Amino acid sequence: MLRFEATKVILRHAGDRPIVANLGPTTDDLWHAGHRDRNFYTYGSMGLCSSIALGMALSTQEQVISLDGDGSLLMNMGAIATIGREQPKNLIVVVWDNEEWGQTGHQPSHTAKGTDLAEVAQSCGIRQTSTVSDLEELEAVFQNALQTEGPWFIVAKIQEAEYLPVAPIEPELTLFRMRDSFSA
Ligand SMILES: Cc1ncc(C[n+]2csc(CCOP(=O)(O)OP(=O)(O)O)c2C)c(N)n1
Ligand SMILES: [Mg+2]
DSSP, X not given: OBHHHHHHHHHXXXXXXXXXEXXXXXXXXXXXXXXXXXXXXXXXXXXXXXXHHHHHHHHOSSOEEEEEEHHHHHHTTHHXXXXXXXXXXXXXXXXXXXXXXXXXXXXXXXXXXXXXXXXHHHHTTOOEEEEEOSHHHHHHHHHHHHHSXXXXXXXXXXXXXXXXXXXXXOHHHHHHHHHHHHHO
């Protein structure tokens, strides 16, 4: 499964819900798949995607979607523990697991050596977990996640593809657009 195609599946079902995207190719793919005011792109902020999404989820009744990366979550595994502790019913974390720190040179991550992030999530008290490896499975699990109480933690196994051009994001405008969308 390619992240760009998988991102389009998420957008097809996300409606107007806020989406927080991991830095690098995840942000670029989201931009190219469908830029919208409710995309929050986290350039540079490695490891903080799901923490930012957790903060949003705790501050709104809306469902919030985090598109995280294996390497980034591994760097801040405390984020998983905190989601398990807080139990936000409206948070859906999707981890694009390419088993590598892709953007910095494709170094194999721990998930290439046996670490199972869905099991980590389970052990942190996140009961709704799933691991998917094709678009059909992703679509089915994501639709289920939208209709049931979370927190949800979906590990989506993806293959690397050639990177799309870097998205022309201005962090200040991203923040402005996202905040403005909540006050409407
Ligand atoms: C604190 C910090 N350390 C290192 C980096 C450099 N860096 C940027 S992206 C990245 C890899 C992220 O891996 P992953 O989350 O798996 O995303 P992928 O590139 O595989 O899509 C690294 C190490 C950074 N931006 N911030
Ligand atoms: Mg990765």
